Amino acid sequence: MNKYHGLLLAYNGGVVTDHTTEHVIYSNTIPNLLAKRLLRHLETSPVNPIVDDGHTIYTTDPESFMVPYEKNSNHLDIKKVTNICDAVDFSPAKILITAPPETLNIETKFIKETFKDDLSFVLSAPFYLEATPIGVNKAASMEKVCTELNIPVKAVIAFGDAQNDILMLAFAGMAVAMGNACNPLKKIADMITTSNNEDGIAVALKKLNI
DSSP: OTTTTOEEEEGGGTEEEETTTTEEEEEOOOOHHHHHHHHHHHTTTTOEEEEEOSSEEEESOTTSTTHHHHHHHHTOEEEEOSOHHHHOOSOOSOEEEEOOHHHHHHHHHHHHHHTTTTEEEEEEETTEEEEEETTOOHHHHHHHHHHHHTOOGGGOEEEEOSGGGHHHHHHSSEEEEOTTOOHHHHHHOSEEOOOGGGTHHHHHHHHTTO
16 A cells, blocks of 8 residues: 555544545544443443554453454554553544344444434444444445546445445445445445455456456
C-alpha cells in the first residue's frame, strides 16, 4: 500500500489514511462521553467490547473473546486495565462489540434500541457488532475519496464479503462479492468471485482484464 499509494478505509470507513504520505484524509470518531456511555451500558450485557486507539487495545482480559485475534491481525499492543470505560480517555473511531453468535443475536436488538439515536450499528461478522458515529460507513468514506481524487464512481470496483460491505458495493460502479460473502451481499453483486482463501480479488481482476 505504501508503494502504490494505497488508501486505507479503516474502522468501517471512519478513518481514511493515505499510506504513502501517512496523511489522514478523513476522520469521524465517537465523542468520548458517548463512547463511555455505551461502554458503561455494555457492562450489563454478556458481550465483550474491544476498543483501540489505533495502536493499543484496552481490555480487562487479554485472552477474552476475539481480543487475541484482533491484536494479531491488526498488529496492536495490549493494555490491561481494571475497567475499560474508565480507561478510555479518547474518542474511538469505533467500538467493536463481540460475543458468540447466539449471544450477540439476542443482545444486538437491545443495544441498538438503546442507542438508535446516537450511533450506527452494523454486523461485520456473526460475532462482531460495530458501533460507529451515525453516517459512518464504507460507502460514505469511499465517496469522499472519489471526490478528493476526482475519481468517477463508475470507475470504482468494490470487493466485499460481509453486511458492512453492502452500502459500499451498492455505491461502486462494479460490485464484486467474494465466494464466502453473506447472501445479501451476493444478491446485489455484479459478479461473484472465489473466496478470500482462493485469491478471489485476483481471480476477478483477471476475468475483468484489469
